[in-house]
Amino acid sequence: MKKVTVHAFAGVGNLVCGFDVIGMALHAPYDVIDMELTEEPGIRIKHTDAFGLPENPGENIIGICLQAMTKAVNKPIGFKVTVQKNIKPGSGLGSSSASCAGAVVAANALLDNRFSKNELVEFALAGEIVASGGKHADNIAPAIFGGITIARPTDPVDIISLPVPSDLFVAIVHPQIEVKTADARKILPTEISMKTGVNQWANVAGLVAGIYTDDKNLIGRSLQDHVAEPYRSKLIPGYDAVIKKSMEAGALGGGISGSGPTMFMLCETEAIAAAVETCMQEVYQELKIDFKTYVTSINPEGVKIVSSE
Amino acid sequence: MKKVTVHAFAGVGNLVCGFDVIGMALHAPYDVIDMELTEEPGIRIKHTDAFGLPENPGENIIGICLQAMTKAVNKPIGFKVTVQKNIKPGSGLGSSSASCAGAVVAANALLDNRFSKNELVEFALAGEIVASGGKHADNIAPAIFGGITIARPTDPVDIISLPVPSDLFVAIVHPQIEVKTADARKILPTEISMKTGVNQWANVAGLVAGIYTDDKNLIGRSLQDHVAEPYRSKLIPGYDAVIKKSMEAGALGGGISGSGPTMFMLCETEAIAAAVETCMQEVYQELKIDFKTYVTSINPEGVKIVSSE
Numbered sequence: 358m359k360k361v362t363v364h365a366f367a368g369v370g371n372l373v374c375g376f377d378v379i380g381m382a383l384h385a386p387y388d389v390i391d392m393e394l395t396e397e398p399g400i401r402i403k404h405t406d407a408f409g410l411p412e413n414p415g416e417n418i419i420g421i422c423l424q425a426m427t428k429a430v431n432k433p434i435g436f437k438v439t440v441q442k443n444i445k446p447g448s449g450l451g452s453s454s455a456s457c458a459g460a461v462v463a464a465n466a467l468l469d470n471r472f473s474k475n476e477l478v479e480f481a482l483a484g485e486i487v488a489s490g491g492k493h494a495d496n497i498a499p500a501i502f503g504g505i506t507i508a509r510p511t512d513p514v515d516i517i518s519l520p521v522p523s524d525l526f527v528a529i530v531h532p533q534i535e536v537k538t539a540d541a542r543k544i545l546p547t548e549i550s551m552k553t554g555v556n557q558w559a560n561v562a563g564l565v566a567g568i569y570t571d572d573k574n575l576i577g578r579s580l581q582d583h584v585a586e587p588y589r590s591k592l593i594p595g596y597d598a599v600i601k602k603s604m605e606a607g608a609l610g611g612g613i614s615g616s617g618p619t620m621f622m623l624c625e626t627e628a629i630a631a632a633v634e635t636c637m638q639e640v641y642q643e644l645k646i647d648f649k650t651y652v653t654s655i656n657p658e659g660v661k662i663v664s665s666e
Numbered sequence: 667m668k669k670v671t672v673h674a675f676a677g678v679g680n681l682v683c684g685f686d687v688i689g690m691a692l693h694a695p696y697d698v699i700d701m702e703l704t705e706e707p708g709i710r711i712k713h714t715d716a717f718g719l720p721e722n723p724g725e726n727i728i729g730i731c732l733q734a735m736t737k738a739v740n741k742p743i744g745f746k747v748t749v750q751k752n753i754k755p756g757s758g759l760g761s762s763s764a765s766c767a768g769a770v771v772a773a774n775a776l777l778d779n780r781f782s783k784n785e786l787v788e789f790a791l792a793g794e795i796v797a798s799g800g801k802h803a804d805n806i807a808p809a810i811f812g813g814i815t816i817a818r819p820t821d822p823v824d825i826i827s828l829p830v831p832s833d834l835f836v837a838i839v840h841p842q843i844e845v846k847t848a849d850a851r852k853i854l855p856t857e858i859s860m861k862t863g864v865n866q867w868a869n870v871a872g873l874v875a876g877i878y879t880d881d882k883n884l885i886g887r888s889l890q891d892h893v894a895e896p897y898r899s900k901l902i903p904g905y906d907a908v909i910k911k912s913m914e915a916g917a918l919g920g921g922i923s924g925s926g927p928t929m930f931m932l933c934e935t936e937a938i939a940a941a942v943e944t945c946m947q948e949v950y951q952e953l954k955i956d957f958k959t960y961v962t963s964i965n966p967e968g969v970k971i972v973s974s975e
């Protein structure tokens with residue numbers, strides 16, 4: 358194999374109570390990465406999107422991930438990469454993770470899959486750290502493994518794949534304002550009260566139990582975040598209205614995706630998700646803020662190889 | 667039914683990372699409570715044990731739970747209670763919860779099971795709050811429901827029963843020193859760092875996932891407490907040695923039971939649990955501190971009615 362094309366999917370990190378730990382992969386949107394293995398060493402990156410990301414491999418997170426990988430391979434190889442990003446950077450939909458995960462999975466395919474998925478997570482984290490300012494695999498892990506994952510912040514990261522509940526739809530709204538991950542992190546307190554902590558891990562326990570038992574009600578009532586959402590929600594105009602109207606329209610629960618400004622709501626049927634999407638649209642039309650909405654579902658697969666030669 | 671005898675089992679609260687939230691019921695030790703329904707109103711309590719607990723129902727936690735229940739029944743009834751406590755108060759083995767859970771389950775049997783288990787938890791909490799200084803159902807919930815439970819601290823408490831992993835044995839050591847729950851609570855910080863919190867709920871997520879998938883290794887490596895054990899372990903002579911030697915003897919993991927001084931270790935076989943018990947005995951023999959040890963297992967049932975007439 359000399360050339361490969363992959364789809365790298367958006368995802369929801371900080372799955373509400375699972376701050377920095379639990380995330381899930383989505384079916385849409387997704388980036389497209391073409392990669393070619395070259396005998397000539399070096400990494401060449403070209404973006405066909407209009408996001409203005411740096412193409413210098415030392416400044417591009419794809420370059421940083423591939424540099425970490427080539428260092429581990431320890432023989433002269435190079436990569437020629439063409440990236441069409443469709444997941445807007447700074448959206449909260451795991452844009453940087455999609456870039457990093459897509460790059461390492463594509464490169465691994467070109468290297469005869471010499472690395473395990475767990476090893477790929479470590480390479481991808483090299484780029485993710487630069488993008489987000491912290492070593493958190495809550496987006497990288499589902500981007501590579503698919504589905505819903507727990508990423509215990511050990512060294513190396515301990516990844517646990519959870520079952521994907523049946524019939525769960527995801528309504529998403531991305532108001533077109535930028536919230537930088539690093540800024541959204543700065544706004545958080547460095548300390549939380551023990552009581553807040555207890556509430557948080559009680560919800561995490563409930564969420565994981567609800568996922569294993571496919572108990573939608575339990576999933577819904579456990580989707581409460583006490584540590585980040587009270588702060589980050591202030592950066593997102595329309596947050597309260599989106600949550601309130603979505604719940605009234607029948608959503609199970611939801612919150613901020615990643616560090617925002619995207620919000621997502623889990624719904625038991627596609628019809629409810631569509632109704633929730635309408636509510637989301639109404640909120641931002643009224644606020645006169647541009648937005649994008651999606652109705653999608655949890656993607657049981659991670660980065661997908663769509664062609665190779 | 668006019669008379670009933672129940673066994674109310676010990677349990678492990680604060681299941682390591684599941685501080686204030688996750689607990690499990692054990693097969694041993696257990697208290698024996700005889701209860702008689704009387705037409706004459708009032709609650710009479712007699713202890714046949716030697717722990718010197720108050721028998722005045724306004725000061726005895728069994729009395730407090732039964733007062734809450736009789737108030738809800740709203741007709742003139744009384745209870746005559748004889749209690750043989752075998753779970754030493756202040757042991758960290760859920761002694762107060764056993765009293766409260768045993769009392770409300772026995773009374774409910776005498777009242778034709780008019781209350782649900784969830785309602786019984788609320789009555790039992792009336793006593794538990796007095797004993798522990800906080801409204802936490804991590805011991806009450808498994809004492810009533812059996813097995814391993816999550817108790818989300820909502821109002822009313824949201825209890826989720828987890829599956830009981832196969833072949834899990836519990837080695838327990840109770841050094842004969844007293845650590846009062848209220849004192850063990852005072853020693854804890856009221857604030858924790860966000861980083862500590864993330865580590866804690868990552869472990870909770872791993873523990874719950876390990877329990878659902880019967881993955882002993884995952885259960886073991888998730889049994890790390892970052893919020894209470896670093897402080898409370900200082901109140902327990904021999905703590906470090908017990909943990910170290912137990913792990914060397916093959917335990918999966920463990921920690922302080924409740925607020926201590928009892929420690930417990932989960933083990934994959936009865937033989938490993940016996941070897942761990944020997945290590946525990948050696949530690950306290952060397953320290954010249956009296957102790958009790960048990961090798962037991964997770965009790966899938968809560969309070970058990972053993973006879974009625």
